Amino acid sequence: MKNAQPAPPISQRTPPIEAVAIGTSAGGLAALGVLVSGLAADGRLPLLVVQHVPPHAPTQLVEIFQRKTALRVKEAEDKEPVTAGTLYFASPGYHLLVEQDCTFSLSQDDAVHFSRPSIDVLFESAADAWGPRLAAILLTGANEDGARGLEAVQRAGGLTVVQEPREAQVASMPLAALQLMTPDYILPLRDIHQLLRELE
Numbered sequence: 001m002k003n004a005q006p007a008p009p010i011s012q013r014t015p016p017i018e019a020v021a022i023g024t025s026a027g028g029l030a031a032l033g034v035l036v037s038g039l040a041a042d043g044r045l046p047l048l049v050v051q052h053v054p055p056h057a058p059t060q061l062v063e064i065f066q067r068k069t070a071l072r073v074k075e076a077e078d079k080e081p082v083t084a085g086t087l088y089f090a091s092p093g094y095h096l097l098v099e100q101d102c103t104f105s106l107s108q109d110d111a112v113h114f115s116r117p118s119i120d121v122l123f124e125s126a127a128d129a130w131g132p133r134l135a136a137i138l139l140t141g142a143n144e145d146g147a148r149g150l151e152a153v154q155r156a157g158g159l160t161v162v163q164e165p166r167e168a169q170v171a172s173m174p175l176a177a178l179q180l181m182t183p184d185y186i187l188p189l190r191d192i193h194q195l196l197r198e199l200e
Contacts, residue, residue, distance in 0.1 A: 010159070010198055017159060017199050018133040019082065019102075020045050021126045023119030023149070025052040025141030027169025032139070033068050034189040035196060036087060041070035043200040047087045048076070048096070048126065050119045052141065055093040062089065078106040090117035097125035113145035123149025132157030135199065137192060138183075139163045141173030151181045161185045161192055 024031055028051045036047070053059050065087060066073040076088040082102045090096035095107040096117050105125075112118035123136050123146065136153040138146045140163060154160045160183035165171040167188045177183065187195065 015133050017135045019130050020047045020135045021122055022047060022049045022137045023146040024139035025173060027140035031189055035193050036069040039069055039071055040200055041085060043085045045199060046082045046084055050090045050096060050117045050122045052115050053092045055116060059092055076104045080104045095121040097121060098129040100129055102129055113143050115145050119146035120149035124152045127153045127156040127158055134158035137161040138173060138177050140168035140170050142170045143172060144176040146173055147176040147180045150177050154181055159184050164188045
């Protein structure tokens with residue numbers, strides 16, 4: 001396992017990152033708050049987030065995070081084009097996928113790791129859409145969702161980041177990824193935030 005390390009400058013990465021996919025579960029609200037605070041409203045990157053939520057209950061994610069960031073915040077809609085400077089959340093009860101034309105698709109296929117939306121589903125479809133132009137970040141969480149999806153991003157040449165498990169509120173999800181693959185970075189939240197700032 002790599003040790004946590006300061007994120008080096010990657011703004012000159014070739015090809016440049018065009019989208020960021022983020023997956024999290026238990027402890028995710030606090031972790032996401034650290035990541036998006038201070039990001040510029042005119043940033044060039046869309047952020048696509050799966051936060052595990054109960055399938056049938058309405059969430060307050062949009063309202064909560066619109067107070068935490070200058071980015072536009074919304075739930076992703078079916079057939080909607082992915083737009084820069086926007087923080088998208090997957091809707092409760094639906095898998096969130098990205099199509100080849102970089103529009104969203106919603107699905108009610110079976111749950112993955114007991115989760116719908118599933119991080120694996122988002123990561124795998126985003127890897128197909130963006131390939132090496134995707135960055136994927138896996139944060140705190142209580143199951144194995146996201147590990148195989150992150151591996152798919154790595155196979156496609158994308159940038160892979162895992163939260164330092166010793167910092168995670170619930171380490172199961174980061175540890176599951178690290179048992180499966182070696183990501184580009186294992187970082188504490190403050191350094192993942194800095195990495196996002198560099199990618200802006």
